[in-house]
Amino acid sequence: MPELPEVETVRRTLQPHLAGRTIAGVHVGEYQRCVATPDVEEFRERLIDSRITRVGRRGKFILLHLSTSDVVTIHLRMTGEVSIVDPVVPADAHVHLWLDLENGKQVRYRDVRKFGRWSLLTENQYAIFDDSIGPEPLEPELTAEKFTAMLQGRKRILKPLLLDQQFLAGVGNIYADEALYRAGIHPRRHSCDLSANECERLLHEIRLVLSSALEHRGTTLRDYRDGNGEPGENLSRLQIYSRSVDDPCHRCGTPIVRELIGQRGTKICPTCQPI
Numbered sequence: 425m426p427e428l429p430e431v432e433t434v435r436r437t438l439q440p441h442l443a444g445r446t447i448a449g450v451h452v453g454e455y456q457r458c459v460a461t462p463d464v465e466e467f468r469e470r471l472i473d474s475r476i477t478r479v480g481r482r483g484k485f486i487l488l489h490l491s492t493s494d495v496v497t498i499h500l501r502m503t504g505e506v507s508i509v510d511p512v513v514p515a516d517a518h519v520h521l522w523l524d525l526e527n528g529k530q531v532r533y534r535d536v537r538k539f540g541r542w543s544l545l546t547e548n549q550y551a552i553f554d555d556s557i558g559p560e561p562l563e564p565e566l567t568a569e570k571f572t573a574m575l576q577g578r579k580r581i582l583k584p585l586l587l588d589q590q591f592l593a594g595v596g597n598i599y600a601d602e603a604l605y606r607a608g609i610h611p612r613r614h615s616c617d618l619s620a621n622e623c624e625r626l627l628h629e630i631r632l633v634l635s636s637a638l639e640h641r642g643t644t645l646r647d648y649r650d651g652n653g654e655p656g657e658n659l660s661r662l663q664i665y666s667r668s669v670d671d672p673c674h675r676c677g678t679p680i681v682r683e684l685i686g687q688r689g690t691k692i693c694p695t696c697q698p699i
């Protein structure tokens with residue numbers, strides 16, 4: 425599933441094509457459940473003739489801010505792809521939603537596994553949505569002191585806590601494993617047991633893995649493509665997530681193990697990340 429660096433890369437590739445463009449047509453194919461809210465008819469009516477002022481991101485959601493002050497939220501889930509194409513390019517059966525722009529281009533939403541969702545929110549609905557998501561890890565407002573208080577104030581197992589979007593925005597399985605490994609912290613530890621030093625180190629490593637992945641336009645394991653249809657180049661830079669069980673740790677040579685934590689497969693170096 426795309427995480428912060430992948431979704432932000434999609435946002436950056438869409439922004440120059442979409443900012444300032446007016447939506448001239450809205451089409452939803454047979455798979456209408458790709459629109460979560462409102463119903464498809466209202467979705468279409470409210471979108472037509474509105475102008476996209478900018479493309480934003482909140483956590484793992486792409487946002488289309490509209491001149492009407494409505495906001496479209498798009499969650500790509502497993503295999504969702506948003507791209508800008510010429511309408512003459514043939515669409516396959518996995519394209520479920522498309523927007524005609526006034527400049528003749530088309531925004532296409534393609535999703536093989538159909539888990540992705542589009543929603544059209546009013547300003548008030550968007551404020552509630554925004555409040556339901558935790559702080560953005562790359563924003564300077566999230567200080568080490570604040571992050572320490574967030575962790576120490578909860579008695580939760582670290583790995584599922586980091587994946588909880590209400591706790592922290594945009595981190596998923598790949599970057600949680602990478603950050604915990606680099607910080608030398610076992611993912612099964614309880615958040616309240618971390619020292620202030622460990623909390624600060626964890627935030628530092630979360631920021632490093634996210635910003636480095638962003639620099640390399642995200643990690644493509646299989647499906648992820650940016651708004652221009654290009655894969656990311658970060659896979660070879662991962663230090664633990666992409667390793668196999670029993671591969672030697674890059675730092676100490678200990679065989680890497682895989683544990684199921686909060687129902688998610690988690691790669692750990694038992695020496696670098698003591699429990």
Ligand SMILES: [Zn+2]
Pocket residue numbers: 673674675676677678693694695696697
């Ligand atoms: Zn190690």
